[in-house]
Amino acid sequence: MIEHKKTSTPSVLIIGAGLSGLTLAYYLQKKDISYQLLEARSRIGGRIFTNYQEGTAPLEIGATWLGKKHQELNNLLTELDLEIFEQILGDRAIYEPISTSPPQLVSLPPNNDPSYRIKGGSSALINSLVEKIKHKNILLNQVVTNISSTTNGLSVKTKINEFQSDLVVSTLPPFLLTNTIKFNPSLPETFEKITATTHTWMGESIKVGLRYTTPFWRAENSSGTIFSNVGPIPEMYDHADAKDKYFSIKGFFNGAYFSVSKEERLEMVLTQLEKYYGPQARDFVSYEEGVWQNEPFTYAPYDQHVLPHQNNGHAIFSDILMDGKFYLAGAETAKQYPGYMEGAVRSAQRVAKQITKEHSSLVS
Numbered sequence: 001m002i003e004h005k006k007t008s009t010p011s012v013l014i015i016g017a018g019l020s021g022l023t024l025a026y027y028l029q030k031k032d033i034s035y036q037l038l039e040a041r042s043r044i045g046g047r048i049f050t051n052y053q054e055g056t057a058p059l060e061i062g063a064t065w066l067g068k069k070h071q072e073l074n075n076l077l078t079e080l081d082l083e084i085f086e087q088i089l090g091d092r093a094i095y096e097p098i099s100t101s102p103p104q105l106v107s108l109p110p111n112n113d114p115s116y117r118i119k120g121g122s123s124a125l126i127n128s129l130v131e132k133i134k135h136k137n138i139l140l141n142q143v144v145t146n147i148s149s150t151t152n153g154l155s156v157k158t159k160i161n162e163f164q165s166d167l168v169v170s171t172l173p174p175f176l177l178t179n180t181i182k183f184n185p186s187l188p189e190t191f192e193k194i195t196a197t198t199h200t201w202m203g204e205s206i207k208v209g210l211r212y213t214t215p216f217w218r219a220e221n222s223s224g225t226i227f228s229n230v231g232p233i234p235e236m237y238d239h240a241d242a243k244d245k246y247f248s249i250k251g252f253f254n255g256a257y258f259s260v261s262k263e264e265r266l267e268m269v270l271t272q273l274e275k276y277y278g279p280q281a282r283d284f285v286s287y288e289e290g291v292w293q294n295e296p297f298t299y300a301p302y303d304q305h306v307l308p309h310q311n312n313g314h315a316i317f318s319d320i321l322m323d324g325k326f327y328l329a330g331a332e333t334a335k336q337y338p339g340y341m342e343g344a345v346r347s348a349q350r351v352a353k354q355i356t357k358e359h360s361s362l363v364s
């Protein structure tokens, strides 16, 4: 049996060091509220994960795009001195409507609401937040398994430690929370009914990206924007770095192929791209992918059919549970833009406000 080592007491234990957890830590630190972040993975960032390789374009394996309407995220980026740049879409796309006709080059209408990317990669946001908060407050490889009420607060067990704190905030996707963590006393049945059908945004998705030395898709009769009903890549986009110095294309891959090998997926990617670009498609520098369904700290299989965004932003996620000691943040808990980076930031803002209001004694 593993012996659980008890550790000192921070005011707030934050479970998960993705965008919600790190943003919350940043806000709590501003208010001098002590906290500790527990992260299950051996890396921070959660569903934000940029693949970096020296001298090449950063490849987004997770979250990539934001819009001007994502005000709180934009404000946070400005506060952290991070810039954004417009996603290249172009004025035409390769379009494959049905498997029985060849791909076509179609014109795209002007884009009045462009998407943007974070300069230096989405992980630049994560790394910048980590720089602002104290590194020692983040513990990696801490898989939380149990949360129990105690006389003075809550006890949180991970596979290797036990922690005590006044308050706990989960930033896990709600479905994952009640599917993987045991509570004593149990959480309300009405709450668990909602979480059981709360979709984890992008949990089933597969991202694929290829780096090339030249952007051959920018040729006269071509495009880096792909829309295909035939697949297995339904969408793909030019994914050059912010300075347009290093080149890659990146898109989604049919999520149903999560169980095949990386080599098989790569071959399917190349076969599709070869159809549009010829043999040069095979002349790639590197191939990266993210199969999120195979990530146990993002995805767990549902017991029933759950629709995209189902129950995202449900009002119940603002409830404070376990006698006012357990809070929920996380992108899916935000009332506006749930599931997205904007939702993650807003959820952290909400919980920081709730904690400050309900527990003013924690604020120095």
Ligand SMILES: Cc1cc2nc3c(=O)[nH]c(=O)nc-3n(C[C@H](O)[C@H](O)[C@H](O)COP(=O)(O)OP(=O)(O)OC[C@H]3O[C@@H](n4cnc5c(N)ncnc54)[C@H](O)[C@@H]3O)c2cc1C
Residues within 6 Å of the ligand: 015, 016, 017, 018, 019, 020, 021, 038, 039, 040, 041, 044, 045, 046, 047, 048, 061, 062, 063, 064, 065, 066, 142, 143, 144, 145, 171, 172, 173, 176, 180, 181, 201, 202, 203, 205, 206, 207, 290, 292, 297, 298, 329, 330, 331, 332, 339, 340, 341, 342, 343, 344
């Ligand atoms: C492929 C993909 C593409 C996306 N594209 C976009 C996009 O273009 N734009 C956009 O706005 N959003 C996008 N998203 C969504 C975006 O990534 C999320 O909204 C955001 O990153 C969620 O942050 P979070 O902190 O709420 O959750 P998460 O990032 O999921 O963080 C939760 C953290 O909890 C940890 N954890 C899980 N279980 C435990 C446990 N038992 N104990 C301790 N820690 C645990 C996890 O490891 C993780 O670090 C995309 C997501 C994916 C996967």
